[in-house]
Amino acid sequence: MKNILNLIFALFISTTVFSQSNIEKDRKAIKSMSGFYEVSFNYVETFASNNTYEFKPRYESHGSEWVLILEDTPTKIVMQHILVLGKNMVMKHWREDWIYEAPTLLKYEKDNKWIKTKASNDEVKGTWVQKVYQVDDSPRYEGRGTWTHVDGKSRWESETDSPLPRREHSKRNDYNVLKRLNRLYSTETGWMFEQDNQKIIRDNGKDILLVREKGLEEFNKIDEKIFDVAKVWWKEQAPFWKVVRNIWEKIYEQNEVIQFQNTINSKALYDHLFPLAQTSIDNKWGEERINKEVFTIIHTYLKEK
Template sequence: MKKLYIVLLLVCVAAVGASAQSKLEQDRQTIKALAGFYKVTFNYAETFAPDTAYKFHPRYNSWGYEWAVIEEDSPKRIVIQHLLVVADSMVIKHWREDWEYEQPTMLAFDKENRWTKVTLKPAEVKGRWVQKVFQVDDSPRYESIGTWVHVDGRHQWQSETDSPLPRREFTKRSDYNVLRRGNRVYLTPEGWMFEQDNKKIIRSENGDKLLAQEKGYEEFTKADEAKFAFAKGWWAEQKGYWADVRKVWADTFAKNASIKLTSKVNKKLLFEQLFELGDQSVKEKWSSAKNKEEAEKAIKPYLGS
């Protein structure tokens, strides 16, 4: 009887382990499905403000073509780089998303271009994925954590986190300084959707004050791969340089408990510096060591205290 009990126990343990592995692989395949060739539409509208005198800003609508390419794929880490196709012969390195499984730390955005590393409890990370979103220069934007759910044919992940102002507003507005993102990512028959319920926050020493709420939809619809031929060639030349830039940033994050970024140095934005170095690296065929050396020299002046 005792032997039978032990056998049954081992079978149960094995079944639980297999189930957990199956769920992890299902998560991984869903994340990898975010990669591809897309037409992206951006639609945002402010929906509510506690101050009845507040004037809602105009709705934001835009679209473009974007290639999301997997740059790293390991059992618990998937890196997806987005490339914006502006014209048949023009490509912009766009945002990047890293997915990390059961990561124990995160960079939390405060305000004024400052992020602080926070440690999560084991119960907060178990079975969950951190999505790290980076700017076009691979500097931090925001990180958030959530669970992928696969039910009734629906594959969805959601989270809430603070971030800087979105690109569509950070050069146009100064009436708030934190965007609290309510993010939902889910697959659709045509691609995937990035749905948002956001709060525009005024953060000060006295706490947070809600300015307005907004609804956002970024819809990724599968597009003809032929449109991305130039982008493929361009990225094939640039990807080695940007892999080295990622390593410089990874070292920076590892060495610092907080990150504070200066907007401009010598009247130049960081992405301008790094984009120019990328073109130079391709032209002069720099080594990996040279890429990292030049990227580190470019990034260091932008790191405040």
């Protein structure tokens, strides 16, 4: 009996140590995506089931991007992307939160509507949810996957639905859901964000494939000296966007369904928040004033139940 108990205890310790070791490898892989990068964005449509479909021109762009860690706990890592264009133009870009064994995630339906879904214990075990947010910290998509680490390389994959990408949402209305197969993996010079996407027409619960798309976003590390202007800019902007994140966090916690309007009077939410951030800096607003102004603007765009 004593030998059996010792064996059970040894197996428990071994499993616990192995699990902790894996988590640390996962965390290291996620955090390694922070840094200073030259980024290339490349997308091309590849296959359409309807032979009358006219393929759209390939999309190519590039920029310099700083990915910084805002929050780092054993089960949550928050990273903000800051885009630098030219010598002096700086813009808050997308944000990603990584949550270990998150019990829920927001599932995109269509028409800027997300529904909170709960997973089983078996489904969440050992997984990380990547929560991706728009430039104004509104929701974009959330995907669940497991990190693997083989031959010194780290890789994570998930499949999830999202709204149209920013490069197309104001230009197209021939589809309404982007079904993403996302892969993130380390490279010799940084990391790759590879996508195999399906542009879907979703109507009455039925999905029709319009066209498939291949996407490659390559992040190659570069000298951080060119980001000096971005560092100064973010130091001023950070308090404002912390308030924005906190307001959205309460909205995510308190609602099972989130739906908001893309534009009001031809203006998106970020059209208000970006200048408001600078106004708050110029006028030295305190947190209470920022909170009041931001709360009002965000809730104007939300479709309250």
